[in-house]
Amino acid sequence: DGGITQSPKYLFRKEGQNVTLSCEQNLNHDAMYWYRQDPGQGLRLIYYSQIVNDFQKGDIAEGYSVSREKKESFPLTVTSAQKNPTAFYLCASSTTENTEAFFGQGTRLTVV
Amino acid sequence: GQQVMQIPQYQHVQEGEDFTTYCNSSTTLSNIQWYKQRPGGHPVFLIQLVKSGEVKKQKRLTFQFGEAKKNSSLHITATQTTDVGTYFCAQGGTSGTYKYIFGTGTRLKVLA
Numbered sequence: 001d002g003g004i005t006q007s008p009k010y011l012f013r014k015e016g017q018n019v020t021l022s023c024e025q026n027l028n029h030d031a032m033y034w035y036r037q038d039p040g041q042g043l044r045l046i047y048y049s050q051i052v053n054d055f056q057k058g059d060i061a062e063g064y065s066v067s068r069e070k071k072e073s074f075p076l077t078v079t080s081a082q083k084n085p086t087a088f089y090l091c092a093s094s095t096t097e098n099t100e101a102f103f104g105q106g107t108r109l110t111v112v
Numbered sequence: 113g114q115q116v117m118q119i120p121q122y123q124h125v126q127e128g129e130d131f132t133t134y135c136n137s138s139t140t141l142s143n144i145q146w147y148k149q150r151p152g153g154h155p156v157f158l159i160q161l162v163k164s165g166e167v168k169k170q171k172r173l174t175f176q177f178g179e180a181k182k183n184s185s186l187h188i189t190a191t192q193t194t195d196v197g198t199y200f201c202a203q204g205g206t207s208g209t210y211k212y213i214f215g216t217g218t219r220l221k222v223l224a
Contacts, residue, residue: 033212042118042200043155043214058211090154094212100145100157101202101212 003027006091006104013085013111021076021107023091029102030095032074036060037088037106046089049074078109085111116141116203118215126223131191133218135184135201143204144177144184145212150197158186160204191222 004025013019025032031050035043045058049068063082068074074093078085088108092101117136125131135144143162147155159168161177161184168175174187188195201215 035214040219042216045211045213048211056211092155092212099204100160101147101155103154103156106154 004104025093029093033092035090116215131188145202147200
């Protein structure tokens with residue numbers, strides 16, 4: 001079954017700890033994205049990658065880091081520098097910029 | 113960063129009533145996509161519009177792209193409780209930049 005998988009679905013962390021969110025796709029898509037969604041809010045772009053070993057900052061990249069060592073994987077690290085990390089994180093992928101984006105189920109991160 | 117505005121932010125309708133959400137950009141859009149996110153879920157692609165003045169229909173949903181390619185609308189005829197969710201418009205990337213910019217979203221509640 002082709003798709004995009006995020007894990008875990010729910011994640012709890014203590015303040016000051018770094019945490020890494022997983023995103024894997026088997027759709028053979030070149031592009032992958034990370035979005036943040038706050039309650040009742042839209043989607044804000046954190047980072048995106050168009051090709052392996054290359055990625056670009058989105059609108060709210062501060063306090064986050066990513067890597068793209070494999071086409072299938074685009075993990076997101078929420079660092080302790082992120083002031084307000086509690087949010088719903090969505091990973092997406094697409095073939096090109098003019099095709100639909102496929103989203104994972106999301107990871108709900110709570111920092112206490 | 114660049115933003116695509118949507119109005120209204122919230123809409124409550126009685127089941128059977130019509131619903132429309134509008135998407136506006138200050139710049140010309142190369143294309144516009146529409147997504148639906150059910151409560152607690154992830155965005156799911158509905159449709160893409162590319163041509164100026166384009167109109168597409170999916171059963172009770174009608175999508176329109178403005179003549180100037182700066183606005184778009186989604187109209188639902190005779191809403192049903194299954195239409196509940198948040199509707200997002202998104203601009204796909206341009207000039208080889210794989211960067212989807214999502215609108216602020218319209219949250220629809222349908223009262224039975």
